[in-house]
Amino acid sequence: MNAHDEWSKDERAALRALPRGEPVTRTLADSTVAALHARGLLRRRTPSRALWPLAAAAALALFLGGYAFGQMRGIRAGHELAIDAMTAVPGADAARLAVVVQRTGTAYLRALDVLARNGSDGAQQAQEAALVITEAALREVTAFAPDTLTRARLARRLQSATPPSIWY
Amino acid sequence: MTNDPSDDRSLAALVLRRGDEHAFRVLFDRHTPMLSLFVRRIVGDQPHDVDDIVQETWIRAVESLERFRWESSFRSWLLGIALNVSRHELRRSQRVPLHDDAACSNGRAHAERVDLEHAISALPDGFRTVLVLFDIYGFTHEQIGTMLGIAPGTSKSQLSRARAAVRARLGSSYMELTHECT
Numbered sequence: 001m002n003a004h005d006e007w008s009k010d011e012r013a014a015l016r017a018l019p020r021g022e023p024v025t026r027t028l029a030d031s032t033v034a035a036l037h038a039r040g041l042l043r044r045r046t047p048s049r050a051l052w053p054l055a056a057a058a059a060l061a062l063f064l065g066g067y068a069f070g071q072m073r074g075i076r077a078g079h080e081l082a083i084d085a086m087t088a089v090p091g092a093d094a095a096r097l098a099v100v101v102q103r104t105g106t107a108y109l110r111a112l113d114v115l116a117r118n119g120s121d122g123a124q125q126a127q128e129a130a131l132v133i134t135e136a137a138l139r140e141v142t143a144f145a146p147d148t149l150t151r152a153r154l155a156r157r158l159q160s161a162t163p164p165s166i167w168y
Numbered sequence: 169m170t171n172d173p174s175d176d177r178s179l180a181a182l183v184l185r186r187g188d189e190h191a192f193r194v195l196f197d198r199h200t201p202m203l204s205l206f207v208r209r210i211v212g213d214q215p216h217d218v219d220d221i222v223q224e225t226w227i228r229a230v231e232s233l234e235r236f237r238w239e240s241s242f243r244s245w246l247l248g249i250a251l252n253v254s255r256h257e258l259r260r261s262q263r264v265p266l267h268d269d270a271a272c273s274n275g276r277a278h279a280e281r282v283d284l285e286h287a288i289s290a291l292p293d294g295f296r297t298v299l300v301l302f303d304i305y306g307f308t309h310e311q312i313g314t315m316l317g318i319a320p321g322t323s324k325s326q327l328s329r330a331r332a333a334v335r336a337r338l339g340s341s342y343m344e345l346t347h348e349c350t
Binding site for chain 1: 284
């Protein structure tokens with residue numbers, strides 16, 4: 001190469017100005033993911049068996065948060081129902097227990113919604129309860145899996161004060 | 169090594185160990201816009217399905233993820249795979265490579281001003297590949313030599329002629345190129 005071959009200042013600027021990327025369709029992403037699934041290189045997004053204990057722990061934290069809040073308000077029926085549900089599954093494996101705990105969590109969220117709609121005082125209390133729940137869940141997950149994406153996501157959600165959406 | 173769970177290496181580890189779809193989608197969304205345009209530039213103005221090449225690139229990347237040593241960036245590694253897939257596709261389509269002199273004749277025949285992107289896309293395969301890798305994506309001649317299986321000196325000479333051909337198509341150095349080609 002010689003000096004003639006080098007780009008001029010304007011030519012270099014034109015090269016730098018060329019785009020470095022282009023829009024990609026969602027279809028391409030989905031078809032690529034499907035192709036990788038078909039080859040066994042990716043797994044479905046449903047929680048794997050290995051994640052069930054984690055899900056159970058987080059759901060349990062959700063329940064405990066509700067329990068603490070219930071205790072604070074003198075309400076016991078919710079947690080008693082949950083314990084009944086847990087013990088009513090003799091010999092259940094972790095996966096089945098996790099389902100029970102998650103259902104309890106769902107029931108708790110519904111209760112939270114009812115509380116939030118109960119006037120301005122209810123909305124305030126619901127916010128406090130939600131904070132207790134989320135922090136409790138984060139503590140549980142941190143204890144079980146301190147260096148995981150799940151923990152990081154939960155922490156981010158708590159930080160951004162958005163309600164957790166990992167359940168259902 | 170960083171502990172950022174969203175960096176390429178951490179996400180790739182999740183894909184490799186768990187087949188984590190979410191981690192893959194993050195990688196895909198991060199790199200595919202660049203990858204897609206790179207492929208489009210490599211295959212030039214030939215009617216290849218860029219999406220097919222991009223998809224095949226990702227499949228090969230995930231298949232060979234275990235063997236990637238992280239001695240280069242994930243992006244460079246992906247571009248290398250995309251380059252191989254693109255070249256394979258060009259060969260498979262039995263496109264007859266243009267002789268080097270064709271660049272000169274193209275320069276004469278189409279001296280009208282066209283934009284830079286089109287000028288590059290119309291280059292002969294070998295010229296275009298070297299120019300795209302060197303001038304747009306910043307690979308060195310040594311890296312290009314390794315990627316294409318050619319000597320660094322060959323990469324330099326192809327780049328030189330590629331630039332001349334682009335100039336000719338852009339019209340700025342038409343006379344110089346004409347002189348060199350005769």
